[in-house]
Amino acid sequence: MSKRKHKHVVRNKGRLLPFIKLHRWAGLSSFLLLVLVSITGIMLNHTEELDLDEHYINTQWLQTWYGIKMPEQQNYLKIEDDYFAQVGKQLYFNQTRLPDEDSPLLGGYKTDQFTIIGLKNALYLLTPDGELIEKLDAEKNLPVPVSRIGLSDKKLNAGQLILEVDNKYYISRDEFLTWTEIQAKEFYPLMLDSPVAADTTFYRKAYLGNELTLERVVLDLHSGRLLGSFGVLLMDIAAIVLLMLGVSGTWIWSHRLRRK
Amino acid sequence: MLWILGDIKKGATSILGEKPAQLRVRYWRKKQQTAWILEEVGKEKLITVGLLVENNQLHQIKVLAFRESRGWEVKEPFFLEQFFQIQLTPELQLDHSIDGISGATLSVRALKKLARLALYYHMQIITQDYSSR
Numbered sequence: 001m002s003k004r005k006h007k008h009v010v011r012n013k014g015r016l017l018p019f020i021k022l023h024r025w026a027g028l029s030s031f032l033l034l035v036l037v038s039i040t041g042i043m044l045n046h047t048e049e050l051d052l053d054e055h056y057i058n059t060q061w062l063q064t065w066y067g068i069k070m071p072e073q074q075n076y077l078k079i080e081d082d083y084f085a086q087v088g089k090q091l092y093f094n095q096t097r098l099p100d101e102d103s104p105l106l107g108g109y110k111t112d113q114f115t116i117i118g119l120k121n122a123l124y125l126l127t128p129d130g131e132l133i134e135k136l137d138a139e140k141n142l143p144v145p146v147s148r149i150g151l152s153d154k155k156l157n158a159g160q161l162i163l164e165v166d167n168k169y170y171i172s173r174d175e176f177l178t179w180t181e182i183q184a185k186e187f188y189p190l191m192l193d194s195p196v197a198a199d200t201t202f203y204r205k206a207y208l209g210n211e212l213t214l215e216r217v218v219l220d221l222h223s224g225r226l227l228g229s230f231g232v233l234l235m236d237i238a239a240i241v242l243l244m245l246g247v248s249g250t251w252i253w254s255h256r257l258r259r260k
Numbered sequence: 261m262l263w264i265l266g267d268i269k270k271g272a273t274s275i276l277g278e279k280p281a282q283l284r285v286r287y288w289r290k291k292q293q294t295a296w297i298l299e300e301v302g303k304e305k306l307i308t309v310g311l312l313v314e315n316n317q318l319h320q321i322k323v324l325a326f327r328e329s330r331g332w333e334v335k336e337p338f339f340l341e342q343f344f345q346i347q348l349t350p351e352l353q354l355d356h357s358i359d360g361i362s363g364a365t366l367s368v369r370a371l372k373k374l375a376r377l378a379l380y381y382h383m384q385i386i387t388q389d390y391s392s393r
Contacts, residue, residue, distance in 0.1 A: 053304075099281070133283040140286070177261065177286075 016255055023248040026241050033238040040222035044215075052215035058208070065226075068211045070204060075105035076193045077117070082130065084108060084117055085200075087207040091117075093130040095202060101135075106149050107190030109161075116161060118149035118190070123163075125176060136176055143170045143179050150189040162187055261286055268384050275352055275376045276300070285381060293319075294385055296378045302328045302367040309371060311378035316386070317345045318375055331367030339368075348379040 043050060057063070071088035078084075083094055086105040091098040093115075103120035110116075110128060117124040121144045123136040136142045143165045151159030152171075162184055163170045169184035217226070224231030262285045264272055272280045281299075288295040293314045299306045305327035312320035321343045323335040333339060339361060347355045354376060360368045 127283065131283060132281060135282065 016252060019248055019252055023245060023252060026245055026248070030238045030241045030245070033235065034242065037222060037235070037238070040218050043218050044222060047215055052218060053213050055214040056209050057212040057214060057217055058205075062217065063208050063212055066212055068208060070207060073104060074200075074203075076200075077105060077108050078193050079108055079110045079115065082110075082115070085203045086119075087203050090207055090210065091124070092203060092206065093126065095206075096130060097206070098124060098132060099135055103145070105192060106146060107192060108149075109151065109190055118146060118161075118163070120145050120147075123176065134176075141178055142176075143168075148187075148189045150187045152184070152186055152188075154188055159188065164189075262381055262385060268381075271352060271380055271384075272377060275380060276373055287381065287385070289385065292386070294378075294382045296381060297324065298374045298377055300370040300374050300377075302326075302331055302370045304328065307334075307367060307370050307374075309374045311374065313378055313382040316379065316383060317347050318343050318379060319345070321371070321375060323371075326367075328367060331361070331364030333361045333364050334367040334371050343371075343375050346375060346379075348376060348383065352376060352380060 043052065047053060063069075073086065073088055075086040076083065083092075084105065085092045086101075089100045089102045091101055091105075101119050101122050101124075103122060106118045106120060108115065108117035108124075112128070114133070115126040115128055115130065117126070121137060121142075123142055123146075125133040125136065127133060134140075138144045143163055146163045146165055148164040150162050150164065152162055153159030160171055161176075162182075163179070164187070169182050169187065170179040171182050172179050220226040220231075224233070224235030227234065262268070264280050264283050264285060269280065269283075285296070285298070293312065296311045296313070297308065298311065299308050301307070306325075307323060307328065308325035310320075310322045310324050311318060321340050323340075326332055326335055339359075342358050346358075349355050354372060358368065358372055
């Protein structure tokens with residue numbers, strides 16, 4: 001190599017050195033974030049195959065981090081040996097989940113044929129074993145909003161179900177297909193139990209465990225939102241650094257090519 | 261009112277791939293015509309569908325409520341027309357294939373299940389009719 005060319009290379013290398021250092025440190029510092037974004041990105045691309053939206057996170061600190069807590073609406077009802085629980089809009093017969101219902105639980109009772117659970121806007125008809133026969137609502141001729149449910153007799157098996165709607169009373173004589181307004185002479189309202197009476201541990205776990213999907217966590221990891229606005233900013237910076245890496249890498253590479 | 265018990269429950273379970281959500285279903289009947297309002301989950305939410313069956317053939321199908329965020333194309337006539345005069349095979353399958361819609365796979369699957377279910381329930385009503393004569 002001629003002296004002149006050697007001088008040129010040394011001068012060029014000296015000029016490149018800060019860029020090479022910057023490129024190296026930027027690459028190293030954003031590597032972890034790049035790994036995170038890549039893995040979560042691949043996962044999000046295959047959400048359906050991986051069933052990300054069907055897996056729920058049960059980790060307590062993560063639920064707390066997301067501010068997931070038990071809802072205000074918690075109603076419990078004990079009928080003989082069975083429990084009905086309403087946590088938020090989730091309804092349970094013992095430990096079996098029933099179709100969701102937002103309106104509050106009012107009461108219920110059991111006959112030889114049916115278990116009946118009354119809510120403000122729906123009536124759940126179940127077998128004595130808790131298998132859902134039908135969920136009745138306004139679309140199925142149920143008079144709503146029900147303010148109270150009760151019986152025409154003190155004895156559960158002797159009494160007929162009465163719904164109180166806007167100070168009027170309704171009764172069904174055809175297994176809850178149609179409802180007729182009546183003048184109720186006797187009305188014995190059915191009441192709820194206090195939460196203390198029920199073992200709330202299961203319902204707490206069931207409710208909290210059905211709120212936070214893996215998809216949401218992966219998505220928030222990908223965007224940085226898991227750490228709030230700081231995380232988003234961090235991901236933005238990482239994205240800019242990645243862009244700069246591309247530019248600086250190309251620049252260094254082209255300089256080296258010219259040098260050769 | 262059709263009670264989904266015994267063999268009917270078994271048939272409905274084989275169509276749905278799981279136990280039917282409810283043990284009784286309301287329907288409307290006029291001679292050989294029956295009308296059904298059935299529900300099935302698409303991806304996450306229930307799709308409510310109205311179906312009219314006549315002489316064991318599906319004559320009309322309409323999506324009454326679509327609550328999913330994706331797959332709404334199943335409401336469109338170009339898709340629903342495929343179900344016209346469709347029948348049930350002895351294996352409880354539809355007698356001709358239904359073209360899918362990309363991005364609406366689960367909604368299409370739900371509608372096919374409901375079509376099979378309505379045809380199956382209709383058959384049970386007619387059979388019960390003949391056996392009670």
